[in-house]
Amino acid sequence: MIGQVLNAILAVVVALVAAGAYFWGSNWLLDKFLRSDAGVSPGASVRNDRLRTSIRPWLFLAPALLFLSLYLVYPVFETVRLSLMNNNSTRFIGLSNYLWAINDANFRQSLLNNFLWLLIVPALSTAFGLVIAVLADRLWWGNIAKSLVFMPMAISFVGASVIWRFVYAYRGPDQAQIGVLNALATGMGFAPQNWLTNIPWNSFLLMVILIWIQTGFAMVILSAALRGIPEETLEAARIDGANEVQIFFTIMIPQITSTLIVVWTTITITVLKVFDIVFAMTGGQFQTEVLANLMYSWMFRSGDFGRGSTIAVVILIAVMPIMIWNIRNANREQGTR
Structure with missing residues (x-):
């Protein structure tokens, strides 16, 4: 245990020293080769200043871009390539793996399960988070409730x-x-049940776990958004005779719609990648398997990299439209500010 802690501390120290050495060294080299001192002509000095100004941000971005390319961009293209190959990646078979996925009963069951997770978990997590955020702000022990x-x-x-x-x-x-x-x-007088093998309710019981986790995230974000609603607007509505339910649906909800969308899409992306809960609770048995678990089974249990990569590509395709929509909404909001 002590050895692991020391290794972790050593890794952090080495990383910090390496990062400091990189940024100091790269800036030193940039200033050395693009000088603007007295030994350089005025025109060259101005040109070197402009070059340094344009290059310096890329020095800070370079490590992040390198690691993103190495651990994110490259794996995407490699996964797409593997999905077009046979089980041990020695022969090109085109779209055969995708045709298999369409006709495979387990794949269709996993797809249906993922759809149910997407339909239920983000909606209930966001709804519960919103209700708790509204109610907790009206209680003297609301901060304690939010913490729990x-x-x-x-x-x-x-x-x-x-x-x-x-x-x-x-x-x-x-x-x-x-x-x-x-x-x-x-x-209450009922017979005990083996809930995790009780089809189809076992899938819904697994969803409860993620709802329990993500409700806190939704509550924190939505609570901050609700506090941004001008108090004058709420007081004006109360003076006009609106009750609290009307204020909630006609004033609060419209003013935090963009935040609701962000919370919902963020939880949706999490749901599309859900793996741990199903794996730890049922191992994907009893018709609870989702796409991520099916991908794991084919790639690491069966050793079929082609079919495993195909399922990974399907998950990627499912996530991308939501991410693009979320990014566009964020850019649109920033453009209107």
Whole structure:
């Protein structure tokens, strides 16, 4: 344990020293080769100043661009290439993997599950976050409530899954139930259920975990947006006779629509990449598999890089329109300010 901590500290120190050396050295070389001192003619000095001004930002961006290209751009093109190859990437087979995906029952089931996750999780997370943000601001202990709601955001998806396994835990009908849900069920006179194998409700129970995590994120962002609504507008509506429900739907919601869209699209992108919860809770069994888990199964369990990459490309295609839409909305808002 101590060795791992020391290695982590050493890695941080080395990274900081390397970053400082790079930025100092690159700027020193830039100033050395593009001088503007007395030994340079006035015209060359002005030209060197302009070149330094235009080049210096790229020196700061270069490491980030290098790592983005190495770990993001290159893998995208490599994944597309692998999706056009056979299982061990030795023979080009064109669109055969995509035709397989269309006709594969497991792929269609995973696609349906992903659609249900996209339909339910972002909507409920955003709705619950908004309701909690509005109600918490009216309570004297609202900050405590917000802290408790936000706390799951500090837990990893795997950690949250372990917690919820105890909630859904099932023991035989003649044994004492340690799962919270089954304890409630037996306390009300119902038979205990193995919730994680109960099709199709098991998929919805897995969605509850992500809703529990993402509600805190939605609450924090929407709470900040609600505080930006002018108090004069709300007071004017109350003077005109509007009740709190009317104010909520006709004044608050329209004024934070852009924030609602950002929160919804951010959670949607998270849902499209969901893997940890399904993997930790059911391993993708009992018809709970989503595209990311199916990709993992084909690529790392079956060793079929072609089909695994094909599913990865499908996930990428599904994410891209939402990301582009989100970026365009952000650019449009910045342009109107």
